[in-house]
């Protein structure tokens with residue numbers, strides 16, 4: 001199976017697009033799940049630290065200088081494909097956070113418990129909402145940070161509010 | 167495909183009727199239009215021409231590419247005849 | 258059901274009014290100015306008419322006045338296209354049976370007169386440049402021709418400018434010059450803003466019925482029929498959705514993807530509770546996402562092809578929301594007494610044939626078709642522009658070169674009408690066509706500037722088509738060019 005057959009990215013396809021393990025454990029960092037050559041580059045301009053580069057042709061996929069990236073998340077809502085996430089797997093308490101774009105209603109509230117969901121739409125765990133940002137600058141692509149067991153930070157890519165609505 | 171599938175929804179013409187006409191020797195959109203009225207509805211064949219071209223190719227071979235389109239005569243939209251005759255301009 | 262809240266859109270509805278449905282004078286509520294079809298749909302009425310010969314129930318299908326499925330009797334006049342006719346207070350709307358005795362009425366002869374086109378041009382006038390279509394291609398063409406000082410009229414049948422953009426709630430791709438990261442609905446506003454202080458007039462609510470070899474356009478605005486003569490013409494008429502045939506495909510509840518978008522994103526009415534999407538290209542994937550955002554369940558997205566056609570990022574959004582994408586699957590039939598109650602799908606083999614035993618019934622109340630587009634080239638063909646069939650570009654198209662000029666000098670074609678692509682390429686093609694028209698008209702402008710803008714646009718187009726997803730358009734355009742050159746060599 002590859003993603004062109006079922007829409008799911010697997011580690012095999014993702015591995016060239018992920019931060020190294022040492023960087024993951026050092027603090028929040030961006031994960032850009034953009035693996036196809038499509039003409040698009042807003043992420044490059046969104047990054048205040050010039051950590052995201054698209055070399056040459058605008059069709060190329062972005063590459064990240066993970067040393068420059070500090071996980072600020074300004075690129076997340078800039079991505080038309082909603083393919084950018086910030087993960088933090090640096091904590092010692094076994095918990096991690098995933099910050100993701102969320103264009104659905106209702107928007108959860110801070111401290112709400114939601115169901116964390118993987119790339120295939122399966123619920124993998126409960127998650128605590130730690131931050132919700134819906135500023136004007138985000139132009140209706142709010143950012144939600146959720147806390148999940150640390151081993152899930154590279155698995156969880158969505159969540160659902162507990163009342164069943166997406 | 168089942169015979170009773172509607173292909174030209176404006177004129178209510180089915181796959182079966184079209185196949186029968188093609189098999190009787192009508193192999194262009196224009197000929198089918200004259201006999202079956204396919205493409206003569208208010209949508210002027212926008213909805214059905216592409217499907218009918220495919221059925222023709224499926225029955226008699228050839229290429230959809232060589233099919234002459236129906237959409238080359240004005241008006242592009244169904245209009246009341248009176249309007250074209252100038253009755254609509256009430257001032 | 259009407260949407261009261263939406264994550265992206267706010268619905269600016271008119272006054273709530275009453276109208277009558279059927280002879281028994283059932284009174285329903287709707288909003289003034291929304292389409293009759295949307296108002297009926299919001300009242301859970303799906304059957305609009307009985308088909309002409311077989312008396313089959315029909316609802317609306319295209320929502321843009323192209324398919325005739327939605328014809329009803331309004332205030333006693335039959336054959337009213339309810340999907341494009343605005344609702345008025347006290348209207349009497351009846352199911353139409355059979356053909357109706359009065360000839361097909363135009364879209365606004367029922368009820369009160371339609372809103373006047375914003376700025377009208379004089380009947381029978383001649384203008385240097387007429388542009389048909391106010392989508393991204395037409396508006397960009399107007400901006401660039403206008404910049405070169407060309408007096409221009411842009412015409413569109415809709416009451417709001419923007420073409421396809423007015424239904425697109427998602428952010429667009431590309432780079433800054435293509436308005437990347439901005440939502441489609443907002444790009445139209447920016448394109449209009451670009452026209453500020455340019456010699457460009459907009460004629461909305463006006464359909465171009467015909468285009469004649471002497472460059473006369475025959476126009477219809479409401480019930481007013483007009484003529485306009487132009488020295489040069491740019492056709493930016495977009496593309497129409499393809500139909501798919503299967504058992505009961507004419508049952509109310511089977512909609513084109515564009516119709517679903519119009520209903521949902523323009524009128525704020527959802528098409529159903531649970532939808533099957535047919536087509537996993539970008540449009541199918543995006544509209545599936547938009548359905549989820551509107552709180553509608555998507556049972557599955559299916560596609561007969563052995564691969565997902567659209568961008569992975571669009572597929573990923575709906576997959577993580579739990580929507581399955583089934584490739585090598587097709588729809589066999591929909592069932593229901595007078596509206597869709599279920600859809601049957603099955604697997605197809607390598608030869609696109611249904612695999613026996615793989616049938617599956619999905620309980621859905623709507624099916625949305627996103628199975629491709631065909632360029633709208635009728636006007637070019639009417640005029641006598643040479644046509645060719647280019648499957649890479651979506652079907653029969655008017656032959657054109659890199660400057661978008663057709664086989665008739667001074668007649669240009671741009672955007673989806675010249676080959677189905679994207680808004681970003683449509684904008685650039687529009688710019689090129691606008692510049693080429695200006696040059697053809699001998700506009701008194703800075704020729705260096707014109708050449709610079711043209712080179713810039715040509716480069717940008719090349720870049721946009723350089724990737725794997727641009728390959729089809731690239732090949733189609735190249736094939737057309739080489740056939741054109743061969744033709745030229747042949748006639749010399």
Ligand SMILES: Cc1cc2nc3c(=O)[nH]c(=O)nc-3n(C[C@H](O)[C@H](O)[C@H](O)COP(=O)(O)OP(=O)(O)OC[C@H]3O[C@@H](n4cnc5c(N)ncnc54)[C@H](O)[C@@H]3O)c2cc1C
Pocket residue numbers: 242389390391392393394395412413414415419420421422425427428429430463464465466493494495496515518539540541543544633671672673674678679680681682683
């Ligand atoms: C669901 C969906 C999602 C999309 N997402 C993206 C995306 O993310 N990025 C992207 O770049 N592109 C996207 N597109 C594609 C993009 O919308 C189109 O490629 C683009 O709108 C084409 O522009 P156009 O100006 O050629 O035509 P259109 O936008 O279709 O405009 C043509 C206009 O001409 C009018 N017209 C036609 N004939 C006549 C006539 N005879 N008289 C008067 N008026 C007439 C039409 O009513 C229409 O308003 C999407 C399309 C869809 C359907």
Ligand code: FES
Pocket residue numbers: 173174175176177204205206207208209210211212213214215324325
């Ligand atoms: S569907 Fe055949 S003419 Fe309209």
Ligand code: FES
Pocket residue numbers: 316317318319320321322323324325326327328338339340341
């Ligand atoms: S014409 Fe109204 S739905 Fe197609």
